[in-house]
Amino acid sequence: MALSDAGDVDATLRAVLADVLGLARDRVDRFDEATALFGALPEFDSMAVAGLLTELEERLGILIEDHEVDADMLETYGALLTFAKAKALR
């Protein structure tokens, strides 16, 4: 199943971040392109990265290879959203 709408990918990514990191929904809803993630949120440790990737795979119907995962893609909300859209909307 691939999503067809960029808005759906954005909503799914925010829901997964809230779920995996245990953050309040309204806080995640205020994330913008420049919001720093990995290294900036104490909740976002390497175990959370593992959970985030798997939950995104499940909910977006995508497969993420290990070599596609790097610090740049996890650095900001915008970078992660760009990655998720590229994967889900192809």
Place this chain on the structure above:
Amino acid sequence: MKAGGGLYYDRYSVNGRDEWLMRIGEAEAPPILFLSPLLEEMNRTRALLAGIMRAVAARGFGCWLPDLPGTGESERALEDCDWTDWRDAAREAGHCAARTSGKPVVVASIRGGVLLEDAVEASGYWRFAPVDGASLARDLARSKLAGGGGSAGYPTPDALLSALAAAAFAEPQKLRTLRLASDPRDADLKLDGPALWRRSEPDTSSELCEALAADIAEWAAQCVAC
């Protein structure tokens, strides 16, 4: 064994070895066999499961939860268990609940528990947030990379992991599927709530417990009626 508060610990036998079967509710009540999420997710959702079982029992059902071989209070080591043991355990726990109550079983499974449900002879199947084995196996491999040691702290045997990776959903006739509202995949009903199996610290949600329990009770009543 009665533990008070409508909580009982029964025994069931898997390939000649006794395992524990937790029950909330009366032994004679219409039985619901719960199959919990697997491995690390099992620990994270124990409180959710207990909450759901308590709320379903309050609606007049007997709620049964097997400790799979090598997990929970099982005396077997997980290293010595394989996928067949878990499928046999689900089947035998279902038999035990049906025999004790004298009534057909309805299965309620969460996450990876869904992968064992077709081992159980039941009049209906209910799923919450089902996940396939390949996805669980990838998650375990990633957690292992991230956290070091075994698969999220478990010395999970390779044979069990490869069987898990190959495990896919069955397609029973009498099936109802629920998912979180934040999950875009198809479901019969979507509920608001947190993905508790993702939380690094176990948590629960009384609203989600109550909503899931109400849906299980309604579905089980329909399955028994037809």
